[in-house]
Amino acid sequence: MSETILNVKGLTIDIPVGGGTLHAVRGIDFDLKRGEVLCIVGESGSGKSLTSLALMGLLGKRIKVSAEQADFDGTALLQASPREMRSLRGARMSMIFQEPMTSLNPAYTIGDQLMEAMLLHRQVSRAEARARAVDLLEKVGITAAGSRLGQYPHQLSGGLRQRVMIAMALMCEPELIIADEPTTALDVTIQAQILRLLVDLVREMGMAMILITHDLGVVARVADKVAVMYAGELVETGAAAEVFGAPMHPYTRGLLRCIPQPGKTARGAPLGTIPGIVPSLVGEVAGCVFRTRCDEAVETCRGRIPRHGPGETHSFRCVHETGAKATEKERV
Amino acid sequence: MLQFILRRLGLALLVAFTVSFISFSLLFLAGDPAAALAGETASGEDIEAIRRVYGFDRPMLVQYGDWLFAALRGDFGESYYFKLPVASLIADRLSVTMLLGVCGITFALLTAVPLGVLAAMRPNSIIDRIALFLSVAGQALPSFWFGLILIVLFAIQLRWLPVSGTATWAHFVMPTIVLGYYAMPAIMRLTRAGMLEVLSSDYIRTARAKGASELRVMFRHALRNAIIPVVSLAAVQMGFMLGGSIVVESIFALHGAGFLAWESISRNDLPTVQALILIFSMFYIVFTFLADVLNAWLDPRMRSS
Ligand SMILES: Nc1ncnc2c1ncn2[C@@H]1O[C@H](COP(=O)(O)OP(=O)(O)O)[C@@H](O)[C@H]1O
Ligand SMILES: [Mg+2]
Numbered sequence: 001m002s003e004t005i006l007n008v009k010g011l012t013i014d015i016p017v018g019g020g021t022l023h024a025v026r027g028i029d030f031d032l033k034r035g036e037v038l039c040i041v042g043e044s045g046s047g048k049s050l051t052s053l054a055l056m057g058l059l060g061k062r063i064k065v066s067a068e069q070a071d072f073d074g075t076a077l078l079q080a081s082p083r084e085m086r087s088l089r090g091a092r093m094s095m096i097f098q099e100p101m102t103s104l105n106p107a108y109t110i111g112d113q114l115m116e117a118m119l120l121h122r123q124v125s126r127a128e129a130r131a132r133a134v135d136l137l138e139k140v141g142i143t144a145a146g147s148r149l150g151q152y153p154h155q156l157s158g159g160l161r162q163r164v165m166i167a168m169a170l171m172c173e174p175e176l177i178i179a180d181e182p183t184t185a186l187d188v189t190i191q192a193q194i195l196r197l198l199v200d201l202v203r204e205m206g207m208a209m210i211l212i213t214h215d216l217g218v219v220a221r222v223a224d225k226v227a228v229m230y231a232g233e234l235v236e237t238g239a240a241a242e243v244f245g246a247p248m249h250p251y252t253r254g255l256l257r258c259i260p261q262p263g264k265t266a267r268g269a270p271l272g273t274i275p276g277i278v279p280s281l282v283g284e285v286a287g288c289v290f291r292t293r294c295d296e297a298v299e300t301c302r303g304r305i306p307r308h309g310p311g312e313t314h315s316f317r318c319v320h321e322t323g324a325k326a327t328e329k330e331r332v
Numbered sequence: 333m334l335q336f337i338l339r340r341l342g343l344a345l346l347v348a349f350t351v352s353f354i355s356f357s358l359l360f361l362a363g364d365p366a367a368a369l370a371g372e373t374a375s376g377e378d379i380e381a382i383r384r385v386y387g388f389d390r391p392m393l394v395q396y397g398d399w400l401f402a403a404l405r406g407d408f409g410e411s412y413y414f415k416l417p418v419a420s421l422i423a424d425r426l427s428v429t430m431l432l433g434v435c436g437i438t439f440a441l442l443t444a445v446p447l448g449v450l451a452a453m454r455p456n457s458i459i460d461r462i463a464l465f466l467s468v469a470g471q472a473l474p475s476f477w478f479g480l481i482l483i484v485l486f487a488i489q490l491r492w493l494p495v496s497g498t499a500t501w502a503h504f505v506m507p508t509i510v511l512g513y514y515a516m517p518a519i520m521r522l523t524r525a526g527m528l529e530v531l532s533s534d535y536i537r538t539a540r541a542k543g544a545s546e547l548r549v550m551f552r553h554a555l556r557n558a559i560i561p562v563v564s565l566a567a568v569q570m571g572f573m574l575g576g577s578i579v580v581e582s583i584f585a586l587h588g589a590g591f592l593a594w595e596s597i598s599r600n601d602l603p604t605v606q607a608l609i610l611i612f613s614m615f616y617i618v619f620t621f622l623a624d625v626l627n628a629w630l631d632p633r634m635r636s637s
Binding site: 082091097107113121 | 533534535537538539540541542543544545546553556557630631632633636
């Protein structure tokens with residue numbers, strides 16, 4: 001058992017579209033140790049969902065995924081056979097989706113769907129799987145868990161369904177959980193509650209998690225690492241404290257206009273908004289993609305963008321070697 | 333579920349009553365039944381006599397009540413043409429038609445559903461194109477022509493199968509294919525469309541995320557949902573096959589109920605027509621009811637609505 005559970009280098013996702021190729025994700029790197037929480041932030045359309053689906057092997061054949069490296073505990077995810085991937089999915093890595101209303105099969109009971117992964121991957125009896133399902137439903141805060149097993153998805157509210165999805169992802173006690181905006185579709189009043197529940201369970205079970213969220217309060221509280229994505233690139237990544245303490249990329253600074261601090265930033269605090277639109281990623285993409293919206297854009301932004309890293313634990317991609325921070329200080 | 337079944341059953345009975353009344357009143361809509369019975373040369377007195385003997389002079393509701401109670405006991409009166417009890421006339425014709433209908437729908441489902449699933453699994457592949465070709469051809473080929481082609485090929489040229497009749501199971505092979513092929517295109521395309529829609533849904537992704545095999549995803553997770561509209565369609569097709577297999581019955585000289593209905597209509601044999609309409613409608617009602625129950629079992633959301 002190695003310390004690093006997930007190691008991704010140069011992950012690239014190309015989607016053939018009408019007028020050419022959409023370079024949706026372009027060479028992103030990150031890694032994750034056991035028990036760590038990595039939060040991916042970035043506005044919609046930046047490729048967060050594609051990245052998670054690519055790691056799970058859930059993208060269709062039409063979408064081309066490549067990487068120098070994409071290892072899950074020594075298994076090369078992109079080279080693994082469909083069979084190998086199936087034995088990982090649901091057992092050692094599982095995913096919670098953004099759409100609780102439609103992610104459960106309307107034709108089967110909650111119990112059937114909860115037990116499925118366990119019956120598929122573990123040599124257990126139905127009774128054992130059932131017991132585990134009840135146990136987990138209680139853990140995710142569902143009352144009368146035993147009788148819920150016989151209910152169908154349409155009888156449950158969105159919040160309950162997402163709790164069921166969380167329980168479902170935990171059934172086989174995976175080593176890695178990918179939660180893609182698990183609360184975005186839910187009522188604002190229960191978002192924080194459910195996210196907190198998920199994070200607590202993941203911590204309790206010692207699993208690694210990739211959490212995609214817009215809730216900076218949650219990021220500040222739970223993230224060990226933060227990755228900031230913009231238009232298919234990882235513009236800045238590093239230990240949460242360092243990225244929050246000293247954001248270097250102009251985009252990160254825009255997002256963190258009010259820098260979240262544990263205990264200070266309210267839960268549910270929104271990301272800062274930056275004026276402008278994301279450029280098309282169809283066809284050749286050169287230079288820094290953020291330059292069209294960046295206050296500090298210069299001529300060299302059209303060329304190759306170097307990667308700077310104050311340390312191994314914090315790096316960013318920008319032509320400004322000292323990052324946006326320095327320039328902002330000068331202005332003050 | 334039980335509540336759902338009872339409600340649907342009540343509805344089915346209501347429809348059955350309405351239909352029985354309509355098929356009964358057909359007797360009067362078609363003109364004066366006594367005059368029709370008496371023939372063109374009969375005098376007014378003869379017609380009056382017939383009216384009294386057959387009870388046409390009583391109030392219509394009373395006549396309907398009598399007819400309905402008799403029908404419930406299996407007594408549909410006497411055929412004007414054959415001068416035989418309608419019930420015994422229909423009985424063996426109906427068994428031919430039912431056998432043909434069951435074989436036809438089974439053949440249609442067994443070819444259309446797997447083909448639709450395969451086509452949806454690989455859209456625009458060779459299999460999808462073959463399926464599309466078969467379905468367009470099935471829709472375009474007139475049954476009588478397709479039937480004749482089969483007869484020429486398999487009965488006359490190759491001599492594998494008998495030309496016509498009902499003596500053995502071999503006699504039913506070609507009629508089954510012709511009748512089934514008629515129903516196949518619609519079922520195939522509905523299966524394909526349903527599967528395509530379901531396969532792009534979020535819960536299929538969830539099933540894959542659990543590590544379910546492709547086979548399990550296709551059949552347990554997708555088909556179960558995609559088949560729901562197909563069940564309703566198949567029930568209608570089945571009802572249609574029983575009443576509308578006249579062409580096939582004529583080509584292969586299978587003297588079934590469809591053929592009898594056609595004959596009886598042209599002979600103005602009203603009791604037979606009435607009985608056949610009633611029986612065909614009852615089949616429709618039974619099939620729709622069974623389809624509803626099957627669908628409610630497949631889709632829990634339907635049970636509560
Ligand atoms: N199946 C697809 N076909 C075409 N384009 C897609 C597909 N999936 C995602 N995209 C595009 O890729 C980009 C990234 O999408 P996504 O990963 O869903 O973003 P995020 O999750 O960060 O909001 C978006 O521009 C989106 O339109
Ligand atoms: Mg997304």
